[in-house]
Amino acid sequence: MLGVFGVCKPLIGVIHLPPLPGSPGYRRVRFPDVGGNTWDFESVVEYAISQARVYESAGFDGVIVENYGDRPYSARVGVGQVASMSYIVGSVVKSVSIPVGVNMLRSSGYEAFYVAYVTGAKFIRVNNLCELRVSQEGILRPEARRLSKALSELGAYEDLYSGKLLVMADVNVKHSSPLVQIQSLQDLVRECIERCGIPLYSIIVTGTRTGEEPGYDRVEEVLPVAKDMGVQMYIGSGVNHTNISKYWNVADGFIVGTSVKIGGRTENPVSEEKAIALAKLVKHSREIVGCK
Numbered sequence: 001m002l003g004v005f006g007v008c009k010p011l012i013g014v015i016h017l018p019p020l021p022g023s024p025g026y027r028r029v030r031f032p033d034v035g036g037n038t039w040d041f042e043s044v045v046e047y048a049i050s051q052a053r054v055y056e057s058a059g060f061d062g063v064i065v066e067n068y069g070d071r072p073y074s075a076r077v078g079v080g081q082v083a084s085m086s087y088i089v090g091s092v093v094k095s096v097s098i099p100v101g102v103n104m105l106r107s108s109g110y111e112a113f114y115v116a117y118v119t120g121a122k123f124i125r126v127n128n129l130c131e132l133r134v135s136q137e138g139i140l141r142p143e144a145r146r147l148s149k150a151l152s153e154l155g156a157y158e159d160l161y162s163g164k165l166l167v168m169a170d171v172n173v174k175h176s177s178p179l180v181q182i183q184s185l186q187d188l189v190r191e192c193i194e195r196c197g198i199p200l201y202s203i204i205v206t207g208t209r210t211g212e213e214p215g216y217d218r219v220e221e222v223l224p225v226a227k228d229m230g231v232q233m234y235i236g237s238g239v240n241h242t243n244i245s246k247y248w249n250v251a252d253g254f255i256v257g258t259s260v261k262i263g264g265r266t267e268n269p270v271s272e273e274k275a276i277a278l279a280k281l282v283k284h285s286r287e288i289v290g291c292k
Helices: 041-058 079-095 109-119 144-154 157-161 185-195 216-229 270-287
Strands: 011-016 060-066 100-103 123-126 134-135 136-140 164-170 174-179 204-206 231-235 251-255
Touching: 011 041, 011 270, 041 060, 041 270, 060 079, 060 123, 079 100, 079 109, 100 109, 109 123, 109 144, 123 251, 144 157, 185 216, 204 216, 216 231, 216 270
Parallel strands: 011 060, 011 251, 060 100, 100 123, 123 164, 164 204, 204 231, 231 251
Antiparallel strands: 134 136, 134 174
């Protein structure tokens, strides 16, 4: 299933935004936190567009816009962040030809879907679709019910079935721990896909922290369930130039941010050199296996 990306094993770059209006750090907290600036809104918009264009020119197949700088996060975003993301994502969509996605931290799939729907974005990432988790931000409640509400309000189920707009969902959510015991990761994935009530394009497997790879064993555990359920499986953290070959034959796509940033710091701008090198590696790997 090529979906909106039009290629097999898409490479998606993450745009980690500075603090937005509505977050505690807006125009107060420096971003990056060492030697960075305090950003006004116009500068944030310009930054998002510039980063999207770097990914596009490097050869990435999509970008996802994330309110990464809004720390400390609340469990769900406020109206200021929704308004800001709508304007930013809409501006990015108009500035690049590759698909644009939305991720709203900490667990705001409902709001992310509305932003994607009204801006012409093509996919969303939901960090906590179907689990009850505890995190630094408090208890993270599953978003499946709220996201279903957004789909009903917008009459958008057909958009998901047709592949016009995709929902991608993390499992075993990073930076958090489960509040209820699960028998296995496979059981968690199967339950999530079967019971969320939403047509999923992919599940996302990550490490326990931003920039940490999931490990081959975890990916291999999830893979048969994803295939059996007809859902794509993406690697959502920790992929870099040296380890992508390890995951190439098992993953359906890759979401990459930290490893292609200047100095390997998540908050930093994209390194054009690193982004080009990774995109070339992916293109070469596609050519080897005849996957386009």
